[in-house]
Amino acid sequence: MARIIFSGGKVFDGQDVLPGDTTVVVDGDRIVQVGSAVAPAGDEDTLVDLTGKTLMPGMVQCHFHTGFGPDAGNASPYLGLNMPPAYLGMVAAKNGQIALDFGVTSIIGSSNGDLLDVCLKEAILLGLTKGPRVIPCTREIMASGDAADGDSRSWFMGIQNHGLARRADGVEEVRQAIREEIGRGCEIVKISISNGHGSHPIPDWNYYTIEEIQAAVDAAHTRGALVRAHCPSRSGIIDCARAGVDIIDHADLIDDEGIEAVLKADATITPSLLWTDRFMSFAGSWDFALGPFPIGDGFPESQAKAEARIEAIRRDSEYTLGMFSKVREAGVRLVLGDDYGFAMMPHGDYASEMALYVKHGVEPIEVMRWATRNGARAMGKHGADLGAIEEGKLADLIVVDGDPTSDVEVHRNPANVALVVKAGVIEKDLLSLQ
């Protein structure tokens, strides 16, 4: 049977750069050999010369909103309601194609309306469109009065259960919402724990009680689904980790107790600091002579009120950055992913998040570990055979010009991603192999 044989360049296996003479062999959907002693290529085999290039595992985007895109999904608070579902489906298909083009072979959904993630997954499996493997997410399960719940702003439109938001109060409603959404094909549940991360200051109270969080985790885990939580608050991080939430999104106000709880639970954190960074830049450059600050709380704000809010967000952001190295050094599993497609950060802008972490002291090779090995771990059972170049693993592989383990900027231009292989199938080929 025809094999794909990679040799002659750098191999990053998801953890380390392997010795220079390493050859990697793919047969069918699996990596069958990694080493220097490889049987000679047959006539049918495809040879990939890695000179000047790096072979690495396909990357995982762990916080992915399939429906966020051009003129769609950006109008808070009903993310996804402001455009027709058919249009959002096309946005989702395009976002999947963009991700694959940049070398992302797996995505973990992070809440979407209209069952977009489930539909995208099925469409890719059927060959209707190209894209990464998808772990489809539910809508964002949120309590009444959540900042993104229609009740807190345009309550008069009665749209609290549309778009990205799904309202559920109390243990029974939370269970029911999760049972229903998993029944429709979702494999990860998103719950909203507190306000904050980027556009609002973080309160010291949570939308959901520990009982509601526990009910969400139990309902999901019983059905083999993962749980993730939008969770900026200090106590929310601790509650979520102790309840068994698998992915804690943002974790802005994590403290020592939170770090300990997250480590004990073996949970994953998506810092997603790019959105906060972009928001602070935008806020810092806003000219109030043009009008009220446009990312607000429903009503137009006075300049004084907006400035006070932005200042509070800045303090939260500085705290998060101050804790960042401590969280890393404690050994918390961190991954990549952010609100791409939302304002100021289009899908495909993944290198900006990577570069931001490098700017804050993370070695490029460590960022690549987050993008591959850690991302696969965050996928739970779905990632057991992913995120590493090892014999027996699924062949989700990319060939990148240059060396991303020393310079993450190579990921800024998809032209640098010469080859994308997903489960042994060549999905993108700039090397004219076929």
Ligand SMILES: [Zn+2]
């Ligand atoms: Zn998000």
